[in-house]
Amino acid sequence: MAQALIGDSEFDRDTAVLRRGPHEPGVYDVELSAGWTIIAAVNGGYLLALLGRALGDALPHPDPFTISAHYLTPSAPGRAVIRTELVRTGRTLSTGQASLFQYDGNGAEIERIRVLASYGDLDSLPDDVRTSAKPPAIPPPEHCVGPADGPVPDVGGSSAIMDRLMLKLDPATVGWAVGAPSGKGEMRGWFGLADGRDADPLSLLLAVDGLPPTSFELGLKGWTPTVELTTHIRCRPAPGPLRVAITTRNLAGGFLEEDAEVWDSADRLVAQSRQLARAPRG
Structure with a gap:
């Protein structure tokens, strides 16, 4: 199958925004696709990419540097409107x-x-990098685990988004899939779009929320709804698959945080995020 191109892929079509015109400046009509649902709602990273595309059209500058989202009510497939300012x-x-x-x-x-x-x-950013961050140690993709490598675990609802992603998870973080979660609150894996489209700043907004939640490896099942998600886009990613590492250090009072790092094929840290999520009750 030919590789999809940026601007001409399912992700681009499903995050398309239609400007209403001069009579309603900054207002966009959108359709939330059922293809990006997980368990009970539309995936938060997909929704963030939709809003990111609308803002990229409405603002004078093209690329998201930082975007903070508060998720107020669950989204469902169907028509929606985005209002920008x-x-x-x-x-x-x-x-x-x-x-x-x-x-x-x-x-x-x-x-x-x-x-x-x-x-x-x-x-326009300078090339200097001064960092102590290192790419996550993940086995090669052929030694990792994806949906095609065995029965897909029952997540208690829709798993449509899995058909649109290329996910290969580190075997050390998939104990939950066989009923033996590690309890470490870690999730790591290779990430891409199933049609082969290379990553860009908008798809990085999807990547930070595209892996199974760390709550699964903490032994909790069910929907882990995002309350707030802040993402920093650090540079334009190189072509090729991404590596994503997510950690949770503290689950308390029914809420947990997830810290994510996204690395590209050139070993550059291209995105970072932190989200607060409600822990599953299971």
């Missing part, structure tokens, strides 16, 4: 906010997500 613009950064709304049975808008983001131009 320019907060401030400068020479190197512009800041905007956006909200995604769906409709109740009476046609009234219900806010699903609200984000605040700063955009810039990743191609």
Whole structure:
């Protein structure tokens, strides 16, 4: 199968936004695809990419540098509207906010997500790197575990998103799939889109929330809804698969944090995130 190209892939089609026009500036009509659902709702990273695409069209700068999202109510497949607002613009950064709304049975808008983001131009950044961060130690993809390598565990609902991703998980983090979670709160693996589309800044917003939740390896089953997710895009990723490592150090009061790092094929840290999520009750 030919590799899909950036701008012409299922991900691009399913994150398309339609500008309403001069009569409603900054307003976009969208369709939330059922193909990106997991358990009980549309995946939060996919939703973040939708909002990120709308802001990239509305703001003077093209690339997300930092985007913080608060997930207010669960999203469902179907039509929605994104309303954006320019907060401030400068020479190197512009800041905007956006909200995604769906409709109740009476046609009234219900806010699903609200984000605040700063955009810039990743191609204008200097090349200097001073870091103590190191790429995660993950076995080669052929020694990792994907959905095609055995029965897909029952996650208690939809797993449609798995058909759209190339996931190869580190065997050390898949004990949950065979009823033997490690208890370490770690998830690591190779990540890409199933149609072979290379990563770009928008798909990095999906990648930070694309692996199974660390709560599975803590022995908890079920939906782990995101409350807040902040993502930093550090540079434009090189072609090839990504490596994603997610850790949870603290589950308390029914909530947990997930810290994610995304590395590209050139061993560069291209994205980082932290999210607060509600722990499953199981």
